[in-house]
Amino acid sequence: MVCKNCIEKPVINLINNNVKLCKSCYIKYFESKVKKTITEYKLIEKNDHIVVACSGGKDSTTLLYLLKKITKNRKDIKITALAIDEGIHDYRDKSLEFLKNFCKENEIELKIFSYKEEFGKALDEILKTYKGIPCSICGVMRRYLLNKKSKELGATKLATGHNMDDEAQSIVMNLFKSNMKLSARMGPTTGIKIHEKFIPRIKPLYLLTEKEVTSYAFIKGFMDKLNECPHMQDSFRNYVRDTVNEFESKYPGTKHSIVNSFIELLPALKSYYGSLPATLQLCERCSEPSSKKVCQTCQYIDKVIKK
Amino acid sequence: MKAYIEKTNKYADVEASTVNELLIKLKINPTTVIVTKNNELVTEQEKITNKDEIKILSVISGG
Numbered sequence: 001m002v003c004k005n006c007i008e009k010p011v012i013n014l015i016n017n018n019v020k021l022c023k024s025c026y027i028k029y030f031e032s033k034v035k036k037t038i039t040e041y042k043l044i045e046k047n048d049h050i051v052v053a054c055s056g057g058k059d060s061t062t063l064l065y066l067l068k069k070i071t072k073n074r075k076d077i078k079i080t081a082l083a084i085d086e087g088i089h090d091y092r093d094k095s096l097e098f099l100k101n102f103c104k105e106n107e108i109e110l111k112i113f114s115y116k117e118e119f120g121k122a123l124d125e126i127l128k129t130y131k132g133i134p135c136s137i138c139g140v141m142r143r144y145l146l147n148k149k150s151k152e153l154g155a156t157k158l159a160t161g162h163n164m165d166d167e168a169q170s171i172v173m174n175l176f177k178s179n180m181k182l183s184a185r186m187g188p189t190t191g192i193k194i195h196e197k198f199i200p201r202i203k204p205l206y207l208l209t210e211k212e213v214t215s216y217a218f219i220k221g222f223m224d225k226l227n228e229c230p231h232m233q234d235s236f237r238n239y240v241r242d243t244v245n246e247f248e249s250k251y252p253g254t255k256h257s258i259v260n261s262f263i264e265l266l267p268a269l270k271s272y273y274g275s276l277p278a279t280l281q282l283c284e285r286c287s288e289p290s291s292k293k294v295c296q297t298c299q300y301i302d303k304v305i306k307k
Numbered sequence: 308m309k310a311y312i313e314k315t316n317k318y319a320d321v322e323a324s325t326v327n328e329l330l331i332k333l334k335i336n337p338t339t340v341i342v343t344k345n346n347e348l349v350t351e352q353e354k355i356t357n358k359d360e361i362k363i364l365s366v367i368s369g370g
Contacts, residue, residue, distance in 0.1 A: 008351050011348040011349060013352070020350060023348070108359045211338060211366045214341050214364070215348060218343070218348055218364070223364070245336050245339050
């Protein structure tokens with residue numbers, strides 16, 4: 001058994017293509033797929049300042065490394081790493097240490113903002129009184145800070161490490177919950193024409209599965225020690241993830257089919273729903289974009305954090 | 308054979324001659340993990356013995 005392209009021993013079996021690749025051919029395959037995604041969906045444009053949302057995890061570290069590598073000869077492109085420290089003891093502190101070292105070694109500017117400084121409380125403190133689903137409140141606050149801080153840093157794009165698994169799960173979740181309007185705002189790039197206060201988001205790992213990203217991260221040494229957030233709970237997404245993985249195992253290529261079908265449908269969805277909530281306005285408290293008079297983050301600050 | 312399962316932070320002790328056989332016996336979906344043999348990434352078709360150090364690493368993000 002040898003690599004499809006050379007005589008080396010394979011390290012990965014790309015089930016969707018029915019191809020086995022060795023370590024160096026896999027690295028080439030992976031990097032060329034990311035470049036192809038960037039080109040096909042015009043994710044990077046002249047004079048872009050790309051802020052990369054980083055956690056120190058394998059997906060965002062892979063993304064940061066590749067964006068830096070791909071744009072190294074582009075003097076007009078700036079790359080900055082942005083991390084949000086939610087304040088999760090023994091989890092985020094560890095991953096941020098890894099990220100700090102990574103950015104230092106790779107000469108990448110890193111900015112870190114914390115819930116504690118921005119909202120007054122760390123997530124661990126907030127969850128002592130908040131009894132809802134931790135990922136719900138944390139996700140809202142993290143997305144809020146990512147948009148606000150990338151805007152303050154002068155970003156023209158916010159890059160996230162979302163992969164094909166994330167997208168396939170979101171597509172199925174929105175379908176099961178009759179949320180097609182939300183799906184209309186998905187895809188490899190989002191928010192390009194939404195609002196001047198929304199930083200457009202790009203997902204260069206969009207066409208790579210989580211297993212492919214993990215394999216690349218392992219080969220490159222970006223997986224110091226995998227860890228799970230201590231606040232992670234059973235959720236609808238976890239159930240959908242297991243279901244999609246079961247299908248993928250039994251019917252290889254399922255994730256590609258879900259995402260490829262979605263990409264075909266996306267122009268029609270965007271045209272039908274538009275890419276904006278019709279009622280988009282600025283939050284009367286913080287002036288950030290919101291679909292309500294007071295944005296969800298300011299509501300959490302009033303009802304949960306200041307409580 | 309002993310195989311380290313990162314998700315549970317435990318070792319499993321099962322007989323298997325390939326990675327695929329190991330995952331089937333442990334009831335682990337191969338799409339959710341990568342497997343290393345002596346710290347090298349390997350495919351599911353890889354042959355394994357008792358002398359190899361096997362690690363099963365989860366591909367699912369930590370949240």
